[in-house]
Amino acid sequence: MIPWTKKYEPKKSTDILGQELALYKIKEALKLKRTILIYGPTGTGKTSAVQVIGKELGLELFEISASDARNKENIENTIGNSLAQQSLFAKGKVILIDDIDALSGTKDRGGLPTILALIEKTKHAIAITCIDPWDDKYSKLRKQCLLIEFQALKKENMFNYLKNIADAESIQYQEKDLLDIIKLSKGDMRAAITDIQTYSITKTINTEEKSERDREESMQYCLRKILKSKKWEETINVFDKVDEDLNECLLWLDENLPKEYNAEDLKKAYAYLSKADVYNGRIRRWQHWRFLIYINMLITSGVATAKKETNINATEYTRTMRILKLWQANMKYAKKKSIANKIAEHTHTSTKRAIRDSLPYLKNILLQPETIKELQLDEEEISWLQK
Ligand SMILES: Nc1ncnc2c1ncn2[C@@H]1O[C@H](COP(=O)(O)OP(=O)(O)OP(=O)(O)O)[C@@H](O)[C@H]1O
Ligand SMILES: [Mg+2]
Incomplete structure (x- = not known):
């Protein structure tokens, strides 16, 4: 299966949307054989722009990516050779050094000085692409290049592009679904196209599930912040942007604390969580909503500052299953209790007694049509009795 970002990649510069000024600058700079540093968010057309404009100008493209240019020797060998060979037909060459962030992020930093020398x-x-050029390590490079910025793509630009792809692939969708995908992509066309390809498996786009995945991801992020950081001010607002109530956050923390904390730290953190739970109960009983502030504080900065040691290993956090099981058991018990209540009323005894003495033995009798009618058992209660 070919990736749709490849299948629908821009073939000419007018296929690249929303970057008109940048495209113009690239074209002029390449004509003048200048060195350009193209920067901007991922998936906005930086690499594609160099490829298509180079082609349109009749330049031979010579590409080095981070993976084949790990170190000095590699870069010198590959580029050196190419420069020596003179192409008979091309008007000139453009050297594309793609994703320089990835290049100099590797341990051997030989790459950067070699590029400067080149x-x-x-x-x-030479066209260099990167996401963030403002790091100090690029200060020399910035001086040697013309900087050209790419913008995160705007909704209008993405919508028609994605609509065309969805139509070409005969996928069912509603406008809202495309807009959801666009919103989640934050202006990253590659991400949006990849999302659509994922949905295409079922031939329909339905963004409900996706937002479930998104929620899960943001919870992973919050927990990582709280459980790895020790700073009060870094963690206090962590849950502000999360679309979960604090109860849910508390359950996630409860489940995952032991993966990150040990001994004294764990004890202290659980003490904070249980205190938060006490406030929780007070809110429910007395509607003291102000306590929400304390709960938030306890389960964010409280838990974060409870630790002396930080676990440096990466951890995958899981949703709690234990509480869900407890809840299911409670629901079952709730049915039992409501039936027992009805028996108790009719036989003038206590609910407790009805659960203990009558219910286990009377199931079949209770399921008789007359009894169902008399006790006014509802469907859920009947199905509980039938189990
Ligand atoms: N401005 C755009 N107009 C149309 N399609 C785009 C645009 N930007 C990206 N795409 C789509 O996304 C794919 C990836 O784009 P490209 O590789 O050029 O992004 P990039 O900016 O170089 O990203 P990265 O920083 O991750 O390398 C393209 O093949 C194309 O399908
Ligand atoms: Mg790129």
């Missing part, structure tokens, strides 16, 4: 030496146009 810029000095070569007469060809």
